Amino acid sequence: MRYHTKLYYTKMGYDESDFVPCEVIGCGMRGSWVHHIDCRGMGGSKTKDFIENLMAICAHHDEKYGDKKQFMDFLRYCHIKAMQERQVQFNPNLIQTDYL
Numbered sequence: 001m002r003y004h005t006k007l008y009y010t011k012m013g014y015d016e017s018d019f020v021p022c023e024v025i026g027c028g029m030r031g032s033w034v035h036h037i038d039c040r041g042m043g044g045s046k047t048k049d050f051i052e053n054l055m056a057i058c059a060h061h062d063e064k065y066g067d068k069k070q071f072m073d074f075l076r077y078c079h080i081k082a083m084q085e086r087q088v089q090f091n092p093n094l095i096q097t098d099y100l
Contacts, residue, residue, distance in 0.1 A: 022058035031056025
């Protein structure tokens with residue numbers, strides 16, 4: 001399991017055997033992978049591996065919204081809601097969005 005995926009599972013309180021839903025509001029599909037909201041680039045930098053920047057997302061929504069600047073605020077908003085639902089402590093100063 002990749003470092004950022006393990007970090008996400010731990011912080012969000014999931015186990016590898018759990019159903020991890022896509023965090024896009026209203027989706028309900030299984031999250032295909034853990035996505036960096038603010039992408040880390042081709043270098044593989046771990047500096048963006050923190051819970052406020054990681055979300056579970058299905059393949060459909062990753063294709064539709066992933067790595068597209070115009071949707072980053074929306075993805076952050078969805079992720080904040082998912083963290084709140086799971087009662088995950090997070091640093092709001094690390095999340096910059098116009099949705100809040």
